[in-house]
Structures are given as structure tokens and as C-alpha cells.
Amino acid sequence: MKALVLSGGAGTRLRPITHTSAKQLVPVANKAVLFYGLESIAEAGITDVGMIVGDTAAEIEEAVGDGSQFGLKITYIPQERPLGLAHAVLIARDYLGDDDFVMYLGDNFIVGGITDLVDEFRGNRPDAQILLTRVADPRAFGVAELDPSGQVIGLEEKPDRPKSDLALVGVYLFTPLIHEAVRAIEPSWRGELEITHAIQHLIDSRADVRSTVITGYWKDTGNVGDMLEVNRMVLEGMDRRIDGDVDTASETIGRVVVEEGARIVNSRIVGPAVIGSGTVITNSYVGPFTSIAENCRITDSEVEFSIVLRDSSIQGVGRIEASLIGRHVEVTPAPSVPSAHRFVLGDHSKVQITS
Template identity: 75%
Template sequence: MKALVLSGGAGTRLRPITHTSAKQLVPVANKPVLFYGLEAIAEAGITEVGIIVGDTADEIREAVGDGSEFGIKVTYIPQEAPLGLAHAVLIARGFLADDDFVMYLGDNFIVGGITGLVDGFRAERPAAQILLTHVPNPTSFGVAELDAEGRVRSLEEKPERPQSDLALVGVYLFSPAIHEAVRSIKPSWRGELEITHAIQWLIDQQRDVHSTTISGYWKDTGNVVDMLEVNRSVLETIEPRIEGTVDEFSEIIGRVQIDAGAEVRGSRIVGPAIIGPRTVVADSYIGPFTSVSENCRIEDSEIEYSIVLRDSSITGVRRVEASLIGRSVEVTPAPRNPAAHRLVLGDHSKVQISS
């Protein structure tokens, strides 16, 4: 069995961060979102992985390399434009050959991995298997309608009037039957080859399409709110570890990781939180659910429920919360404007000014 990981999207909902960085490499608990997916694939016993790349291909290649760090072998597959998930399957035909495969969206996050799902698919081998979860806003997702026995009756991409609240999670399992399906569909009104249309084609052809409704944690990390929520979720699972230096005037409370080379002086850190390598925290407060990456400096400031990317500094800022701060950013107080009144008054005016 192989894996196809999609890492070619533009990440418009995470701008301005994704103007200069691939959305799949934005870190959660100081590790890129993409890495969690690759680790889950490796844990499921899959070693051959194709990664669909687009405009951020060089950055993805630099971060992932040949895959050996994850125990996998990576093949990079360029996609000239984000033309849909089914298009990714179409252009990966040479890599996938006639093997079963799991398709994993590189900006999705699933707690608990995919090993059980992969094992079940290997045992039953339907034409396709999809993951579903209940969502409050199904119009934003691909939506599945099930029959009374729980079989997939129909799929629709971002419907105006959803038939259910069951959204497709960004993990799919396919037999080689999907290749005929993606060749048989036409682009949607969005100009994309939709994977929902390809799976619907399988259903219409009386092919066996299974579904699994998950109750565990899943997020599409496509926007800042979801990134912060996933960061919170991961930080809740960390174990305390102090490898850096903490002076006697500092207080560390709860599950806090301080990586090697980090330095904490005269500060209070309340976990769960992570302080990355070679980061300095001085005379500051780091609140729960905060990840500070490597080579950062937090001085005379307060920050909580936030993600700070590498090489950034926050100095003299009293309160930062629910924020995503990019790489090599400097956050400082605004200069104070002088307290003065500028007046243009006509003759015989009377003015009262509150000082």
C-alpha cells in the first residue's frame, strides 16, 4: 500500500503567513502540521509516499527531504496548479501504479493516527473508504448522505443545502478502481476535478464505498482559529521536560517543555507550553497553550494561547493572546504620541479644555 500526500495548496486562509511559507509547514507545538501526517502514515506501515507539491515545492522538499527521517521513501510529484484532489490522483498515476493507497491532505490533523483505518481497509478492500465527522457548518465541506444501513448514498462538494452534517475528513483510502473514476469525471463549476465526484462515480457504478464516522479529534488547519485550536489540543498531551536553563527567579507551573539551549530568566511560564531551542524568555509571562519556536526572544511581555514562529521577538508588549506570529517578526510597543492640543481659533473664541 502507498500514500499520496497533498501539499500543493496556496493556503489563502492563513495569509499573510503563507505569503512566505507553505501552509503545511506552519508548526503546531513546534512541529509542522505536515510532519504529523507523515508520522501517522509511517506508523500505519506505509513506506512509499508520493507528495504532491506546487508553488512551495522547494520549501517542502527542504523540510521533508527523502523521507528517511520519518522511516519512509518520498517521491515528489509536481502539480502546475491546484486543480482539485481528483486531479492529484490523475497526475500521480505513474507513482501509484495498481496499488491501493491512502490519500492524506497535508494540512489536516487527526488525533490517534490512521493505523486502524488502514488495517480495516486492507482486510475488507472496498473500492473506496472515506472518513466522516459531524460538523456544525457542512456547507464548507464535502458532505456525505448515508442510507438507513449506514452505506454511502451520495456525496456533494460544499452544498448550499446539505443533506446531512457529515463532512469528509481529509483522509481517503482507495483501490485502483479510483483511477477509472478520476478519468471519467469533468471539472466542477470551480474548475477543479473533485474527489467527491469521483467517489460518487464509484457509487453510481455500484462499487463498494465504505465510510467510517470518527468521533475523535480532527481539524482542517486552514485558518488561524483552527491552527490555535490544534496547537491547544497537542499541547494538552505533552509531558513536562526541562532541558534548557531556568534561573531561581523564574516559576514553571504545569506541563512545560523547555528545549535545550533555551533560557528562562525572571519569568513565569504556565503550561501546557513549549519553549523552543535557543529561545530566551526574560521578565515575561508565558500563558497556557503557547508554543514559542526556536531562536525567539520574549522580553518584558505577556503572551498566551498563541503560536510564535522561529527567529521572532516580542519586547515590552503587555498582552498578546490568540495570535499567530510569523518568522523573523519584531513586536514592540508603539511610540507614544505627545499629549498636546492643536487649535485653530477665530477671534473672540472661548474654549474649555479638559487637562
């Protein structure tokens, strides 16, 4: 059995972060979202992985390499532009051959991994198996309709009037029969080959399409709110570990991780929180559910419920919360006179100002 991991896409909902970085590499608890998925695949006993890459291919390849750090063998499959999930299956045909495979969206996060799902598929071997979860607003997802016995009878992609609240999670398991289906469908109104249409083709052909409704934690980490929520959840499961230097004037409370090479000076860290290697926190407060990546500088400031990426500095800022701060960012106070705000903002930025 192989895996097909989708790591292309523009990441428009995470702009401006994704103008310069792959959305799958934005860190959760100081580890790229993509890495959690690759670890889940390895834990399920799958070693051969085809990875669909697009404009951010160089960055993905630099981070993942040959896959050996995860116990995997990675083969990169370029996609000129994102033309749909079914298109990814189409261009991966030669790599996948006649093997069964799991398709995993690289920006999805599933607590508990996929081992049980893969084992279930291997044991029963339906033509396709999809993962579903109940959501408050299914209009933003692919939606499944089940009959009273739980059999999948229909799928819709981002419907205006959903027939259920069961959204497709970004994990799918297929036999080689899916290759016939992706060749049979036409592009949707979005100009993409939709995997929901391909699975619907299997249903219409009376193939055995089964579903599993999960009750555990799942997130599509496509926007800032979801990133912060996943970060919160992962941090809650971490154990306390102090490998860096914490001076006697500082205090660390609860599940705090201070990586080797980090320094805490006259500061208070309240967990769960993680401080990356090479980061220096001075005269500051870092509150719960905060991840500070490597080589950052936090001075005379307060940060809580936020993600700060590597090589950034926050100096003299009263309080920052519910924020995603990119790489090589500088956050400083504005001059007190004249009273004004001063910005250098990229495309698609969002700013909230308290007058």
C-alpha cells in the same frame, strides 16, 4: 500499499503567513502539521509516499527531504497549479501504478492516527473508503449522505443545502478503480476535478464505497482559529520536560517543555507550553497553550494561547493572546506621543486595535 500526500495549495485562509511559507509547515507545538500526518502514515506500516507539491515545493522538499527521518521513501510529484484532489490522483497515476493507496491531505490533523482505518481497509478491501465526522456547518466541506444502513449513497462538494452534517475528513483509501473514476469526471464550477465527483462516479457504477464515522479529534488547520485549537490540544498531551536553563528567579508551572539551549530569566511560564531551543524569555509571562519556536526573544511581555514562529521578537508588549505570529517578526510598543498606531502590513493582513 502506498500513500499520496497533498502538500500543494495556496493556503489563502492563513495569509499573510502563507505568502512566504507553506501552510503544511506552520508548526503545532513546534512541529509542522505535515509531520504529524507523515508519522501517522509510517505508523500504519506504509513506507512509499508520493507527495504532491506546488509553488512551495522547494520549502517542502527542504523540510521533508527523502523521508528517511520518518521511516518513509518520498517521491515528489509536481502539480503546476491546484486543480482539485482528483487531479492530484490523475497526475500521480504512474507513481501509484496498480497499488491500493491512502490519500492524506497534508494540512489535516487526526488524533490517534490512521492505523486502525488502514487495517480495516486492508481486511475488507472495498473499492473506496472515506472518513467522515459530524460538523456544525457542513457547507464548507464535502458532505456525505448515508442510507439507513450506513451505506454511502451520495456526495456533494460544499453544498448550499447539505443533506447531512457528515463532512469528509481529509483521508481517503482507494483501490486502483479510482483511476477510472478520475478520468471519467469533468471539472466542477470551480474549475477543479473534485474527489467527491470521482467517488460519486464509483457509487453510480455500483462500486463498494464504505465510510467510517470518527468521533475523535479532527481539524483542517486551514485558518488561525483551527491552528490555535490544534496547538492547544497537542500541548495538553505533552509531558513536562526542562532541558534548557531556568534561573532561580523564574517559575515553571505544569506541563512546560523548555528545549535544550533555551533560557528563562526572571519569568513565569504556565503550561501547557513549549519553548524552543535558542529562545530567551526575560522578565515575561508565557501563559497556557502557547508555543514559542526556536531563536525567539520575549522581553518584558505577556503571551498566552498563541503560536510564535522562529526568529521573532516581542519586546515591551503588555499582553498578546489568541495570535499567530510569523517568522522574523518584531512586535514592539508604539511611541506614547503622539498617540498613534504604526504598521507595516502585508496583503490580506488582519489587525484588531483597542483604542
